Amino acid sequence: MIVWLNGTHGAGKTTTSALVQQLLPDSGVFDAEKVGETLMDITPGLPATDNFQHWPPWRPLVVETARRVLDYTGGTLVVPMTVLVEQYWREISTGLAHYAIPVRHFVLHADQETLRGRIESDSPAGTWGFRLTYLEPYAEAARTWLHSEAEVIDTTHLTPTQAALQIAEAVRSEVTDTSEHIRQGN
Incomplete structure (x- = not known):
């Protein structure tokens, strides 16, 4: 199974993922950004882009690596x-489904003011610009498709531990429900 933690910079994905991993037996954390970093190291470089996700190989490589x-x-x-x-999410989720890998997709959400404050207080000043540029694209994705495609965990007033507990409980409940369903022969 894959537990995908989506959301923009400052939502708490990295911190929460480590905590979720501690709460779920037999789990590990896969940082798909490392796939993008590998692509960035190719020489001569791939076509210029402001985001490695735009390179067509990134999505299938994430699927294949996870599989x-x-x-x-x-x-x-x-x-x-x-x-x-959305197209990139469809490619990834369809690719994982092709291999019959179940995905629980969560979005860690916080309001724009909270996200901006976290970015400015949690990261070096030189990285603010890059991270802040994703606030509006996140808001647009949330309005148009993202929140309807995932389970939204509002982290505005939650600690990463509280968010991780909610996610782990939801995942454990699904595993328990599936196991019970199988035991009953359904």
């Missing part, structure tokens, strides 16, 4: 990764 890791380790992969382009 191979799960084939090797089993269990659950927690993936903290912002995906704000």
Whole structure:
């Protein structure tokens, strides 16, 4: 299974993913950003872009990497990764479904003011610009498709531990319900 933690910068994905991993037995964290970093290291460089997700190889490589890791380790992969382009999410989720990998998609949400405050207080000043540029695209994705495609966890007034507990409980409930369904022969 994959537990995908979506949301923009400042929502708490990285911190929450480590906590979710501690709460779910046989789980690990897969940082899909590392796939993008690998693509950025290709020389000569791939066509210029402001986001490695725009490179067509990134999405299938994320799917293939997740599949191979799960084939090797089993269990659950927690993936903290912002995906704000609906087409890209469709490619990833369809690719995972092709391999019969169940996905629980969560969006860690916070209001714009909270996100801006977290970005400005949690990161070096030089990285604010990059992270802040994603606030409006996140708001647009949330309005148009993202929130209807995932379970939204509003982190505006939650600690990362509280958010992780909500996610882990939802995932454990699904696993328990599925196991009971199988035991009953349904």
